[in-house]
Amino acid sequence: MVGAFAVLGEANRLRILEHLRGAECSVGELVDRLGMSQPAVSKHLRVLREAGFVSSRIAAQQRIYRIEPEPFAELEHWLAQYRRLWDRHLDALERHLDNQE
Amino acid sequence: MVGAFAVLGEANRLRILEHLRGAECSVGELVDRLGMSQPAVSKHLRVLREAGFVSSRIAAQQRIYRIEPEPFAELEHWLAQYRRLWDRHLDALERHLDNQE
DNA sequence: CAGGCATATAACCGGGCAGGCATGTTAAGA
DNA sequence: TCTTAACATGCCTGCCCGGTTATATGCCTG
Numbered sequence: 001m002v003g004a005f006a007v008l009g010e011a012n013r014l015r016i017l018e019h020l021r022g023a024e025c026s027v028g029e030l031v032d033r034l035g036m037s038q039p040a041v042s043k044h045l046r047v048l049r050e051a052g053f054v055s056s057r058i059a060a061q062q063r064i065y066r067i068e069p070e071p072f073a074e075l076e077h078w079l080a081q082y083r084r085l086w087d088r089h090l091d092a093l094e095r096h097l098d099n100q101e
Numbered sequence: 102m103v104g105a106f107a108v109l110g111e112a113n114r115l116r117i118l119e120h121l122r123g124a125e126c127s128v129g130e131l132v133d134r135l136g137m138s139q140p141a142v143s144k145h146l147r148v149l150r151e152a153g154f155v156s157s158r159i160a161a162q163q164r165i166y167r168i169e170p171e172p173f174a175e176l177e178h179w180l181a182q183y184r185r186l187w188d189r190h191l192d193a194l195e196r197h198l199d200n201q202e
Numbered sequence: 203c204a205g206g207c208a209t210a211t212a213a214c215c216g217g218g219c220a221g222g223c224a225t226g227t228t229a230a231g232a
Numbered sequence: 233t234c235t236t237a238a239c240a241t242g243c244c245t246g247c248c249c250g251g252t253t254a255t256a257t258g259c260c261t262g
Binding site: 001002003005006007008009010011014017021067069070072073075076079081082083085086 | 102103104106107108109110111112115118122168170171173174176177180182183184186187
């Protein structure tokens with residue numbers, strides 16, 4: 001679990017995921033849109049791939065990357081353990097707002 | 102956002118959060134239960150506090166730490182942007198299982 | 203007010219990670 | 233087959249971050 005967070009704890013990797021969220025994408029497209037060097041992009045993609053966040057498919061000379069859902073589901077599961085906390089928080093907020101009316 | 106992930110991308114900080122998930126806790130208790138040095142615990146608590154994950158209250162010579170819900174709510178919100186992905190994934194899984202019956 | 207807890211902070215050190223540059227690898231096209 | 237395109241990988245470097253040790257700060261008790 002900590003590994004997943006460590007992978008996401010890097011700005012450029014988050015940007016890559018956001019770009020892949022809309023549609024799958026080749027490495028070159030990511031290089032152009034993110035304005036970073038190709039080796040840097042490839043390295044981040046490797047990290048994301050080994051953590052399961054993305055997978056790649058070969059199309060001619062290109063590698064098309066896309067998001068894989070499993071790690072996000074695991075994040076969701078981890079977060080669920082803490083959900084009661086902010087549920088209570090929202091409840092308290094609601095009561096506060098209700099009282100103000 | 103990336104900051105929150107960076108904060109969670111550290112094993113001992115996750116362990117601290119898990120301990121605080123059950124009940125609020127003093128620094129000394131965390132030191133005992135996690136088996137790490139007191140300065141290390143204090144540093145991690147500082148990082149968690151500055152990121153909003155925990156807050157502290159003074160009780161005599163002790164500082165009692167507890168979890169704050171906001172950052173978790175933000176995580177939830179961030180994750181929601183990707184939820185459609187694994188919703189589709191779960192749908193596909195269901196269809197797969199249905200077909201197997 | 204002196205002394206002892208509980209905790210924070212400072213200074214330092216070592217490992218790991220992100221970035222850049224150079225090069226390897228595979229596939230398409232002439 | 234030679235070249236070029238698209239991408240991966242190795243090596244090096246600088247920086248950040250976590251840990252330890254030592255010290256400061258604040259509070260309670262006698």
